[in-house]
Amino acid sequence: AQSVTQLDSQVPVFEEAPVELRCNYSSSVSVYLFWYVQYPNQGLQLLLKYLSGSTLVESINGFEAEFNKSQTSFHLRKPSVHISDTAEYFCAVTSGTYKYIFGTGTRLKVLA
Amino acid sequence: KAGVTQTPRYLIKTRGQQVTLSCSPISGHRSVSWYQQTPGQGLQFLFEYFSETQRNKGNFPGRFSGRQFSNSRSEMNVSTLELGDSALYLCASSLGPGTGHYEQYFGPGTRLTVT
Numbered sequence: 464a465q466s467v468t469q470l471d472s473q474v475p476v477f478e479e480a481p482v483e484l485r486c487n488y489s490s491s492v493s494v495y496l497f498w499y500v501q502y503p504n505q506g507l508q509l510l511l512k513y514l515s516g517s518t519l520v521e522s523i524n525g526f527e528a529e530f531n532k533s534q535t536s537f538h539l540r541k542p543s544v545h546i547s548d549t550a551e552y553f554c555a556v557t558s559g560t561y562k563y564i565f566g567t568g569t570r571l572k573v574l575a
Numbered sequence: 576k577a578g579v580t581q582t583p584r585y586l587i588k589t590r591g592q593q594v595t596l597s598c599s600p601i602s603g604h605r606s607v608s609w610y611q612q613t614p615g616q617g618l619q620f621l622f623e624y625f626s627e628t629q630r631n632k633g634n635f636p637g638r639f640s641g642r643q644f645s646n647s648r649s650e651m652n653v654s655t656l657e658l659g660d661s662a663l664y665l666c667a668s669s670l671g672p673g674t675g676h677y678e679q680y681f682g683p684g685t686r687l688t689v690t
Contacts, residue, residue, distance in 0.1 A: 495677045506579075506665055506681040514677060553618065557677055561608045561669055562631045565618035 465490040467556050469566035476544055477574050484539040484569045486528075486554035496537040497555045497563070498528055507553065513537060549573045576602055579668050579682035587688045593654040596685045600647050600668030606630075607649040608679060609641060612663040621664075624649055625671050653687075661689045 466489045476482045488494060495514050499507040511522040518530040528539045537554060554566040580599045588594050600607050608631075609621040620633040624643035641651040647668075653660055663686050667679035 497678060499681070506581075506683045507667075509678055509680060512678050514675075555618075559677065560631055560672075561606055561623045561667070561677070561679055562620050562633070563608075563610075563618075563679065564620075565610075567617050 465494070465556055465558060465564045467554050467564050467566035469554055469569050471569050472567065473570045473572065475572045475574055478546055479543050481542050482540065482544050482548075482571065484552050484554075484571065486537045486539065486566060488535050488537065488554075488556045490535075490556060490558060492558045494556050494558055496528075496530060497557075498526070498537070498539050499553045499555060501551045501553065501568075503550075510539070510552070544571070544573050546573050546575060579666055579680055581664075581666050581682040581685050583685060584683065585686045585688075587690060588656050589690055590656055590658060592656050593652060594656060594687060595650055595652045596664055596666075596687070598649045598651075598666030598668075598682060600649070600666075601680055603670070604668035604680070605647050605671035606669045607643055607647065608667045608669070609649070609651050610665045610667065611635075612665060612684070613661075618665075621651065630672070656689045658689050660687065662687060 468487045497512045498510040511520045513530045521527045551568045555563040582597045606625045608623040623631040627643045638654045643649045663684045665684045666682045669679045670676045
């Protein structure tokens, strides 16, 4: 069975400061990993994905995540956050189907 | 390209009633999955359809069912509604198995309130 752990339920950070949202997974087989962002009263938006190849993946809005197989992690980072990054972030894992296992989410609150 | 659309966006039903939610995937996407999102249980997988066939099913009672049509549109049905069925129901579409693409794109969701 697979599982995803997002240890931080809430992360407050000041604007322009760096942030890291942690995601650890458990799986006995190879995995594909995703980060999604959810703004209030909206669906999930795909932020970035790791399918294969380079272990460092980047999004168009400055987020990046690094797949670390030995530590079974896929932490999300941004060097400088903006007020508009305030949202809930979900990490998800799959072993090759569309049946995702999601973490419990991390609420990022960017403070002015 | 238009995104995933879900109708209706909001729904209020009474215990014991049934409800049908609709999802239209992104054009060219052939796989549709459904998820339930609640504050207590988070995001949970309901089922996945491809080529009008259910390929995967989550751990939900038989009151939850779905189907997919030949144009890839999908519906999910919940019968004999319970208060605990109040949730945001999210539909996600993807290219489909065998394409090498495992990312899913989500719709805005249907907010179901059971009173």
